[in-house]
Amino acid sequence: MRFALAIDLGGTKIAAAIVGEDGTIVAHSTRPTEAQRGGDWVLNRIKEAALEALETSKIHPTQLVGVGMGTPGVVDAEKGIMLSEAVNIPGWKGRNLKAELERVLGIPAFIENDANAAGLGEFVFGAGKGAKSLVFVALGTGIGGAVIINGELIHGVSFAAGELGHISVDPNGLKCGCGNYGCIELYASGPAIAQKAREFVLAGVSTKLASMCSPEELTAEHVTKAAQEGDFLAQSVLAESGRLLGVVLAGIVNLLSPDCIVIGGGVAQAGDWLLEPIRWEVKRRALPDATKDLQIVPAALGTNAGVLGAAALVFRSVQG
């Protein structure tokens, strides 16, 4: 069997894995990113994690067909060059990561934006297996996305496609860091859900959340837990976020007519408390012709979506 070295670079953690062509993870290694130390440091940590994973896997290096990596930021996926900074890694913009990884590891390298890699992972190995066209939504600290049409990741001419977190749901809404107003990221990301819940707690609304921790410490995880325990306020907060996300996705469904939308990222742990309002809103708003073959499903790969997607990049690029 062929194997790929797969790397998922996150803001706080680097995950490296050796992945078989069937999606089996045979070895795994992680390191803290320590992003503030800069690009060169991060690259060294990536190399360390990669070599450790390779060593523990005990596969023969000749079975390794390439290395794939997902990184935050805008990536020229053809050349493997960073077109933007990756949130918190100084000196990441402008790097030719493809060339640097090929030089360090001696195998063909493929670089992709992290949400695109995770979306590809779900498409090839996870909840989107068997789909033709898929939209992936990564709900976490921010909201990222990936669009796959007829099996191909859509990059756009400037490689910035798929940023569905910055689609506006309110022209006069909250100001976003991107410069726009009312971006869905400000209403349905983890911090947004926590903030909404916090406002209700501080206003004295009756909710289990008030006894779980101090309002400042509230996270989307608390909201999910309270919702699962039957807390009406927590359920309402998730439903409102789901509803607004459904508004965005209804537009996307009209535009692309995919057969699968996969909801992933940490916030997706909220399950049907979030998914049902999304499904309802999409069904209600999108054109019937565009929704008749559509499924909206939770991600299946959890935190492994990134490495599995990075592996999929390699297998689809290197002919067997």
Ligand SMILES: [Zn+2]
């Ligand atoms: Zn924005």
